[in-house]
Amino acid sequence: MHQSIKNKNKKSEMVVASMAFCDEIDKKLNNDELSNCTEEEKEEITLAIKSLRETVSNKDESYDSMKESLEQLQKLVEGKLV
Numbered sequence: 001m002h003q004s005i006k007n008k009n010k011k012s013e014m015v016v017a018s019m020a021f022c023d024e025i026d027k028k029l030n031n032d033e034l035s036n037c038t039e040e041e042k043e044e045i046t047l048a049i050k051s052l053r054e055t056v057s058n059k060d061e062s063y064d065s066m067k068e069s070l071e072q073l074q075k076l077v078e079g080k081l082v
Helices: 003-030 039-057 063-077
Strands: none
Touching (some): 003 063
């Protein structure tokens, strides 16, 4: 398969996975389902969700940039998912 098509598919999968993760965490935040989470941490997570959504909605962002944003959000919620 042509490399640019592979990269587009990889990037598309990252967008879908990132948006699904954002939705899942957003839902958990709204339902107060994150354990041991201070208000400050909730704000930080909310900002990370917003940032990730902006990153993946920008067609010009690289795959690596999207992956980095997703990993930042994952680190913030690590140990807080019930």
